[in-house]
Amino acid sequence: MGELVQKVELMGSDLPWLEGLREKGAVFFEKQGLPTAKTEAWKYTRPRDLLADDFILPPLEEEKENACTCGEHCTCGHHQREGEDFLLQAYVIDFENGALEHIAHNLPRGVTIKPLIEAIYEDDGIRKYLNKSFDMEKNPFAALNTAYLEQGLFITIEKNVMLDKPLALVHHSFSCHENLMFHLRNVILLEEGAKAEIVEYYNYSGNEKSRYFTNIVNELYIGRHAELNHYKFQDEAFKAVHIAYNAVKVKGEGRYNGFCLQRGGNLARNETHVSLTEERAEAEINAAYIMNGWAVIDTTTDVEHLAPYTKSTQLVKGVVGGQAKGVFQGKIHIAPMAIKTEGAQLHKALLLTDEAEIDVKPELEIYNDDVKCSHGAASGELDADQLFYMRSRGIGEEEAKQILVDAYLQDVLEKINNQDIKDWLAAKAKLAK
Amino acid sequence: MKTPLLEIEDLCARVADKEIIKGFNLTINEGEVHAIMGPNGAGKSTLSHVLCGKPGYEITSGTVRYKGKNLLAMAPEERAREGIFLIMQYPVEIPGVPVTTFLKHAVNAIRQHRHEPELDTMEFIKLLREEGKKLGINPDMLKRPINVGFSGGEKKRLEALQLAILKPQFSILDEADSGLDVDAMKVVAEAINAERTEHNAMLVITHYQRLLKDIVPDYVHIYADGHIVASGNKDLALEVEEQGYAQFLKEK
Ligand SMILES: Nc1ncnc2c1ncn2[C@@H]1O[C@H](COP(=O)(O)OP(=O)(O)OP(=O)(O)O)[C@@H](O)[C@H]1O
Ligand SMILES: [Mg+2]
Numbered sequence: 001m002g003e004l005v006q007k008v009e010l011m012g013s014d015l016p017w018l019e020g021l022r023e024k025g026a027v028f029f030e031k032q033g034l035p036t037a038k039t040e041a042w043k044y045t046r047p048r049d050l051l052a053d054d055f056i057l058p059p060l061e062e063e064k065e066n067a068c069t070c071g072e073h074c075t076c077g078h079h080q081r082e083g084e085d086f087l088l089q090a091y092v093i094d095f096e097n098g099a100l101e102h103i104a105h106n107l108p109r110g111v112t113i114k115p116l117i118e119a120i121y122e123d124d125g126i127r128k129y130l131n132k133s134f135d136m137e138k139n140p141f142a143a144l145n146t147a148y149l150e151q152g153l154f155i156t157i158e159k160n161v162m163l164d165k166p167l168a169l170v171h172h173s174f175s176c177h178e179n180l181m182f183h184l185r186n187v188i189l190l191e192e193g194a195k196a197e198i199v200e201y202y203n204y205s206g207n208e209k210s211r212y213f214t215n216i217v218n219e220l221y222i223g224r225h226a227e228l229n230h231y232k233f234q235d236e237a238f239k240a241v242h243i244a245y246n247a248v249k250v251k252g253e254g255r256y257n258g259f260c261l262q263r264g265g266n267l268a269r270n271e272t273h274v275s276l277t278e279e280r281a282e283a284e285i286n287a288a289y290i291m292n293g294w295a296v297i298d299t300t301t302d303v304e305h306l307a308p309y310t311k312s313t314q315l316v317k318g319v320v321g322g323q324a325k326g327v328f329q330g331k332i333h334i335a336p337m338a339i340k341t342e343g344a345q346l347h348k349a350l351l352l353t354d355e356a357e358i359d360v361k362p363e364l365e366i367y368n369d370d371v372k373c374s375h376g377a378a379s380g381e382l383d384a385d386q387l388f389y390m391r392s393r394g395i396g397e398e399e400a401k402q403i404l405v406d407a408y409l410q411d412v413l414e415k416i417n418n419q420d421i422k423d424w425l426a427a428k429a430k431l432a433k
Numbered sequence: 434m435k436t437p438l439l440e441i442e443d444l445c446a447r448v449a450d451k452e453i454i455k456g457f458n459l460t461i462n463e464g465e466v467h468a469i470m471g472p473n474g475a476g477k478s479t480l481s482h483v484l485c486g487k488p489g490y491e492i493t494s495g496t497v498r499y500k501g502k503n504l505l506a507m508a509p510e511e512r513a514r515e516g517i518f519l520i521m522q523y524p525v526e527i528p529g530v531p532v533t534t535f536l537k538h539a540v541n542a543i544r545q546h547r548h549e550p551e552l553d554t555m556e557f558i559k560l561l562r563e564e565g566k567k568l569g570i571n572p573d574m575l576k577r578p579i580n581v582g583f584s585g586g587e588k589k590r591l592e593a594l595q596l597a598i599l600k601p602q603f604s605i606l607d608e609a610d611s612g613l614d615v616d617a618m619k620v621v622a623e624a625i626n627a628e629r630t631e632h633n634a635m636l637v638i639t640h641y642q643r644l645l646k647d648i649v650p651d652y653v654h655i656y657a658d659g660h661i662v663a664s665g666n667k668d669l670a671l672e673v674e675e676q677g678y679a680q681f682l683k684e685k
Binding site for chain 1: 485486487488489508509510512513514518519521524525527528529530534535536538539542543546578579595599
């Protein structure tokens, strides 16, 4: 078995504070180890895949010559796939195998996007935010991510700046003879009154049987009256492991609006932890997943209401086929002083086969009486009479199923404010790729 | 020379371990309209479901040939694409799927099978509006989810609209008249009659002579206890209306 913490030289090793932080990350990861069946937070989603193979960091530029990167002349014999570009109007930032390739030019005034390591060297304020939004002791993958802190972005949207187009972080990944791992950290800051849309798109290029491990931590800071619309489409290669942790801090009257569609990966988890720290801060977390084969896809949320008049809503809907397993863990915490808060959460799943499975764990921690809180879960199957009705009109079985699935996911997709992104994700939420 | 379209021989079928169709025989030639009447629970709807390939029925013996091919081996959608259509006694509600979306999928699936070009949205909407108008279906109804909240009569009109648009060769009407008011009955019958050609055939299931005044059948069959117990011309329907089924049941 390979170790996930490996001795490698990373950029910035000459900065003692950074090296110290990385070491701390490594220590916290090793202390916790990979989650097991006994780890409550990972009860339903055991990242056993990570034990089966060795994962290494991508080779450096100068070593790439010898390494197989499944490019044009690759002889590995696997099916090659072109990575899909992000085609909507956006400021695009490209990553390949976890490394930053390109940042859009012509960014509007008041928007700064820097490679993380550059921001660290320049030390222009990132230290106030870096690694400040979560607890490494409780989060092994975020600790591991810290141990490899190097790649990613520092994005600042200045006071009252409203972005006219989304920022799109587009990831193409692949691996061939060796299993690669990528650790990405994005620190995103919306100052008071700023408004932005951010899209994260994870897809693969090259070998469709790529085994790789993407480990992302996003630290999102939303200032007073600021609003972040955060969209994500996880469409990794089918043998990939994708683990993402979104730590979101929302100040007074600020708003976080997240939507995540997951369709790829063999094991994938999108975890969102929102802290509503000041009065009237709001969060909406919506998600959809559609899966087949043997995949496990996990959506975990944790919303902390820490101030009065805060509000959160969550709608998560899944479609599970094959022998796949969908997991939803949703926690709402309401602090004693957080009076007049509202928290609502709903998970629904459609099971397409007898072997498909879902595990749902809602958790409410309410420490005062003056709140409105609700949660619910439901699961169902496709209606045989509806399927027959459509087939009796000439519609093929698979097409009929897709029509019902589209209808099922419609309300959650409707939560997406941006019409282009809604159309894009609706077109991607299909049973057949 | 008559061309047989549908040939049912000695058909036996069960559902939930209960024998419903017991030795059913009937041949329908191109151009013919056959009516089936029979008491509640006789198995009329069951027959219509079996002919359309609804899952859940076990065919225990017999054969059904459609255009000379083994119908029972075909998937429901293949049957529909080959021209079989059923107006259901109880049309199904499908929340979240607008009538327009659904019918566009259906029309294009069938056109593709016939090697006809797909209709684009404009052409399709035009066709839908025109045919809908004839049946007294307003455009708003077409935007609503299939059958959800539709009145009994509206459901049957929508079934008739589908028939008019999908242009089947063999239609089964399972109580197409139930729930329709007097005027709607006329309109629906008209739409159905418009599909009567020398190549098309129909099987009309009804309890009432009323519908058969508008859609005049070539043959009327009495179906009881899983098979046909009497056959005749349209006058047989009148006889049933006046005297009920008792006489046919006793004969057995
Ligand atoms: N899934 C089922 N399980 C058990 N019995 C069934 C099932 N489906 C149909 N039956 C029975 O089969 C018999 C025939 O039903 P069917 O609906 O074909 O009758 P019908 O002739 O169409 O009656 P009606 O005139 O009332 O429409 C009935 O006794 C009915 O209860
Ligand atoms: Mg019936």
